[in-house]
Amino acid sequence: MRRIRRIAAAALVAALATTGLTACGDDDGGEGADATSLKLWHYEGANSAMGVAWDRAIEIFKQEHPNVTVTFERKAFEQVQQNAGMIINSAEGPDVMEYNKGNATAGLLSAQGLLTDLTDEATRRGWDKALSPSLQTTARYDDKGVMGSGKWFGVPNYGEYVMVYYNKDLFAKHGVTVPTTLDQLTAAMDTLVAKGVTPLGTAGAEYPAGQLFYQLALAKADRAFVDNYQLYKNPVDFHADPLKYGADTFAEWVRKGYVAKDSASAKAEDMGTAFIAGKTPMIVSGSWWFGRFKSEIKFNWDTFLFPGNTLNAGSSGNLWVVPANSKAKSLAYDFIDITMRPEIQALIGNNGGVPVAADATKISDPKDRKLIEDFNRISSSDGLAFYPDWPVPGYYDVLVAGFQGLINQSKTPDQVLDAIAKPYADGVAEIKRG
Numbered sequence: 001m002r003r004i005r006r007i008a009a010a011a012l013v014a015a016l017a018t019t020g021l022t023a024c025g026d027d028d029g030g031e032g033a034d035a036t037s038l039k040l041w042h043y044e045g046a047n048s049a050m051g052v053a054w055d056r057a058i059e060i061f062k063q064e065h066p067n068v069t070v071t072f073e074r075k076a077f078e079q080v081q082q083n084a085g086m087i088i089n090s091a092e093g094p095d096v097m098e099y100n101k102g103n104a105t106a107g108l109l110s111a112q113g114l115l116t117d118l119t120d121e122a123t124r125r126g127w128d129k130a131l132s133p134s135l136q137t138t139a140r141y142d143d144k145g146v147m148g149s150g151k152w153f154g155v156p157n158y159g160e161y162v163m164v165y166y167n168k169d170l171f172a173k174h175g176v177t178v179p180t181t182l183d184q185l186t187a188a189m190d191t192l193v194a195k196g197v198t199p200l201g202t203a204g205a206e207y208p209a210g211q212l213f214y215q216l217a218l219a220k221a222d223r224a225f226v227d228n229y230q231l232y233k234n235p236v237d238f239h240a241d242p243l244k245y246g247a248d249t250f251a252e253w254v255r256k257g258y259v260a261k262d263s264a265s266a267k268a269e270d271m272g273t274a275f276i277a278g279k280t281p282m283i284v285s286g287s288w289w290f291g292r293f294k295s296e297i298k299f300n301w302d303t304f305l306f307p308g309n310t311l312n313a314g315s316s317g318n319l320w321v322v323p324a325n326s327k328a329k330s331l332a333y334d335f336i337d338i339t340m341r342p343e344i345q346a347l348i349g350n351n352g353g354v355p356v357a358a359d360a361t362k363i364s365d366p367k368d369r370k371l372i373e374d375f376n377r378i379s380s381s382d383g384l385a386f387y388p389d390w391p392v393p394g395y396y397d398v399l400v401a402g403f404q405g406l407i408n409q410s411k412t413p414d415q416v417l418d419a420i421a422k423p424y425a426d427g428v429a430e431i432k433r434g
Helices: 002-019 049-064 077-088 103-111 119-124 133-137 168-173 182-194 207-218 223-231 243-255 261-265 268-276 287-296 329-339 342-350 366-380 395-407 413-433
Strands: 037-042 069-074 096-099 159-167 282-286 301-304 314-316 319-321
Touching: 037 049, 037 329, 049 069, 049 329, 049 342, 077 096, 077 103, 096 103, 096 329, 103 319, 133 314, 133 366, 159 168, 159 207, 159 287, 159 366, 207 243, 207 268, 207 282, 207 395, 243 395, 243 413, 261 395, 268 282, 268 287, 282 287, 287 366, 301 366, 319 329, 342 366, 395 413
Parallel strands: 037 069, 037 096
Antiparallel strands: 096 319, 159 282, 159 301, 159 314
16 A cells, blocks of 8 residues: 555665756746646546545636646556656656655655745645644655755645554454553453454555554654654664564564464555455554445444554655646646645545545544544644654665564564664665765
8 A cells, every 4th residue: 555655765766866857947937827738647546535536626627727728647656656757857747746755755856856846835825724733744845855844845635644443343242342542452452362363453564564563662752753763853762662662562462462473474455355354353554444444344343543642653645746847837736726625625535535624524424524533633733653664765675574573573672673773774874965
C-alpha cells in the first residue's frame, strides 16, 4: 500500500543526480493567467475516495473556467515516482500533479528547484488556516528539502493515519472489550492467546511491522522525539526510550504469542485479506484500508485509536504540487483551491477517505464519520508523528529487514536497533551535507 511507495525515492535521487536537472521556469516569468489549457495528473483509482472527489473538482473547474481545456491523465504511481524530475522539467509535463510527500520526494524536488513556491497562495487562499500544524509539516520544505519549515511547495487535501481495526464478532465471542489503555490492550491479547487465538495480524515482509514498532515507540514519545527523529533537530539515541521501548515491547509481544512468528514473511496484502476473511481479531494499520474493508468485509468490524497514545503514525496525504515550468500556474492554484472546498472535502469523507478540512457532521455514514473525527482529534492536537521510514531515503528496506528479524527471533532487540541506527545516522549526515 502507500508506505511501499517510498522505496522508489532512492531511484529518484539517482535520477536527479545523474541528469543534473534544473527548473526552466516560466519563459515570461508570469503565472500563466492567460493560459487556455490545464494539464493535470494524479494516480488515484477512479473509484477511490480521492478519485471520486477529484473528478468532481475537475467538473467544477470546467464550469468555472469555460474557456479552458482540461487534459487529465491518470498515471501509474511508479511512473511518476521514478521519473518525476525528468517528467516535470519537460514540455510534456503537467501544470499540476499529485506527488508524494516527505524529504526524499517532494522535499528533494523542491531543493532541486523543480517545484513552484506556493507560500503566497497558501496565505492568500487560506490554506495555511485550513491545515493544522501537523499537516503543514509535509507541505513546507527548507532549502535542503527537509520538511517542517520554509516555503510551501505542496498542498494536501486529505490525510491518513494508523489505527487498530478490530473484528467485533470475535471480540464478542471471546469476551474481549475495546481497550482504552495499553495495559488493557495487553490484557485483551492475553485473553485471546489463552483461548488459542493469535490476537494481532501483521506483515514482516512489508510496512506493517515497522508501523507496529513505531506505534509502540510513540507510546513513550513526545513531540520533541518526533522532531528529532523526523526533522533532525537533535541526535537520536536508538538504545534509549522510546525506540528501545518499541523494540523491546515488540519482541515481548512475539514471545507472548500476540504476533505469529510466521508473519515475518507475510506481506501487507496477506495481513489485510486475513482480516477481511475474519481470521484475525486485530490489525494495526492505516486508513488506506478503510474503503476496501467497507466494501469487502461481511462481519461486524470497527476501529479504535492505538490505546493510550497521544502521538500516532500518520500525516497529510500526498500533495498537489505545481511544477516550476508550468505555463498555467494561476489555473493550477484555482484547481487546488477547489479541492479544499467543503463539497469536495465531504465527497472524500463520504467515500471512505480522510478529508483535512471537512465538517464531520456532513458525513452520512457513522463509520466514515468516526474515521474523520478520530483523525481530526489527532490532527488538532498536533498528534501526527509521520512514518518510521520517512527520515532518510532507502530506510524502508532497513526497517523491513530489522523487524523481520524480531518476528522470527533471529535477532535481539539490541541487534535490531544497531542495524537500523547506522543507516539512519548515515542518511541524516548526507542530507545535512546537502
